Amino acid sequence: xxxxxxxxxxxxxxxxxxxxxxxxxxxxxxxxxxxxxxxxxxxxxxxxxxxxxxxxxxxxxxxxxxxxxxxxxxxxxxxxxxxxxxxxxxxxxxxxxxxxxxxxxxxxxxxxxxxxxxxxxxxxxxxxxxxxxxxxxxxxxxxxxxxxxxxxxxxxxxxxxxxxxxxxxxxxxxxxxxxxxxxx
Amino acid sequence: xxxxxxxxxxxxxxxxxxxxxxxxxxxxxxxxxxxxxxxxxxxxxxxxxxxxxxxxxxxxxxxxxxxxxxxxxxxxxxxxxxxxxxxxxxxxxxxxxxxxxxxxxxxxxxxxx
Numbered sequence: 293x294x295x296x297x298x299x300x301x302x303x304x305x306x307x308x309x310x311x312x313x314x315x316x317x318x319x320x321x322x323x324x325x326x327x328x329x330x331x332x333x334x335x336x337x338x339x340x341x342x343x344x345x346x347x348x349x350x351x352x353x354x355x356x357x358x359x360x361x362x363x364x365x366x367x368x369x370x371x372x373x374x375x376x377x378x379x380x381x382x383x384x385x386x387x388x389x390x391x392x393x394x395x396x397x398x399x400x401x402x403x404x405x406x407x408x409x410x411x412x413x414x415x416x417x418x419x420x421x422x423x424x425x426x427x428x429x430x431x432x433x434x435x436x437x438x439x440x441x442x443x444x445x446x447x448x449x450x451x452x453x454x455x456x457x458x459x460x461x462x463x464x465x466x467x468x469x470x471x472x473x474x475x476x
Numbered sequence: 477x478x479x480x481x482x483x484x485x486x487x488x489x490x491x492x493x494x495x496x497x498x499x500x501x502x503x504x505x506x507x508x509x510x511x512x513x514x515x516x517x518x519x520x521x522x523x524x525x526x527x528x529x530x531x532x533x534x535x536x537x538x539x540x541x542x543x544x545x546x547x548x549x550x551x552x553x554x555x556x557x558x559x560x561x562x563x564x565x566x567x568x569x570x571x572x573x574x575x576x577x578x579x580x581x582x583x584x585x586x587x588x589x
Contacts, residue, residue, distance in 0.1 A: 366574060373537030373554050457515040460537065465577040 321384075327443030331390035331430055334382045334449065336440065339395040341371040341378070342433055343402030344425075350409055351421050359470060360418045362426070367463065374456050422470045429464035431455065505530045505559060511539050511552070514578060522586040528561045529585060539578075543570040543585075562587040 344367050351364025371454055378380065405424055412420050436457055444450035506527035510517045510533040520576060523529055531541050538551040541558060546568055549558040562568070568585045572578045 307575045309489075318493055370537040373535070377554075379538040455513060456536070458515070459537070462514045466575070469576070 299472075327439055328394065329390070330385075330391060330444060330446050330449055331387050332392040332394070333444055334378065334387055334388035334393045334455075335391055335438050336398065337378050337453070338375055338389060339398045340435075341375040343398055343405075344428065345371045345375070346402060347405060347409070347421065347424070350406060354409070354413070354416045354417055355421065357418050359473075360422060363466060363470060364421070366466075367425070370459055370463070374459065377456075378452060381448060385446060385448065387446075387449075419474050422467055422474065425467040426451075426464065426471050429460050429467060433460050433464065436460070504531050508532060509539075509541075510534055513571075514575060516541075516578075516583045519582065520584045520586060522588060523562065525563060525565060525587055525589055526561060528559050530557050530559045532557045538574060539572045540574055541570050543568040560585075565589050 348364040348367030348371070352361050352368065355361040355364055407420055409417060409424075436453055441450060441453050441457075444453060507521050507523050507529045509521050509529060511531055514535065516531070521529055531549065533539050533552045533556055534555060536554045538553050540551060541547070541549040541560070547560055547570075549560070551574070552558045558559045562585065565587050568587070570583050570585065
């Protein structure tokens with residue numbers, strides 16, 4: 293959450309609240325006694341990607357700046373690609389993704405984010421979307437590093453997580469660039 | 477810097493349009509650049525004129541290999557390969573137009589006689 297700048301509007305405050313919920317969501321995946329199993333990790337990965345795909349689709353249609361729309365489109369393309377690979381892997385491994393509280397909360401957080409974004413327009417939409425993308429990708433990266441990768445037992449699942457991590461970092465960097473350019 | 481380098485490429489490359497070098501050259505693929513984890517490996521590939529370079533996209537999403545004014549792969553889908561055969565000596569700085577943060581590194585194809 294270090295990347296957050298001070299926020300003033302009610303709408304943004306709501307978005308912040310949602311992000312804090314999202315942050316807590318990932319924390320649930322790593323209780324002191326036991327982390328998620330591979331089936332749960334697979335479900336978390338697919339859900340986390342889908343949440344960002346849905347937000348990206350909205351940004352493609354509702355964003356006001358061309359670079360925000362383009363970023364949304366890239367999120368849809370890249371996260372769809374990651375999900376295709378993740379889905380192919382779990383099918384190969386004959387792992388059935390297992391719903392879990394983290395996935396459920398991610399999904400709920402995504403729905404709340406969409407609801408918040410749909411109420412905004414123009415520059416307010418762009419700012420809220422990009423701010424969320426910065427925080428969301430940071431949280432996903434933290435979750436990968438602290439929870440998902442350390443707990444993944446299957447080597448191919450772990451390798452997939454490690455392989456796609458740089459993409460999330462690239463997205464985070466890109467979102468930060470857009471965040472810095474907001475209002476310029 | 478990259479942009480200017482890419483612009484300079486246009487001066488030294490004999491480019492017959494988007495189709496140049498896209499088919500495998502008669503000499504076959506001499507060099508391979510792997511696109512994975514949102515980067516190109518190796519960062520610089522040095523080839524002789526007429527040799528073919530293949531960019532293999534191992535990421536689960538598209539990338540491009542674009543040297544403005546010189547060559548452009550357009551989108552290379554996940555798991556696909558794009559090949560290019562330079563005809564003149566020169567240095568080509570290229571980027572992925574889809575992922576601006578890949579600009580942080582200097583990716584080059586250096587062609588020698």
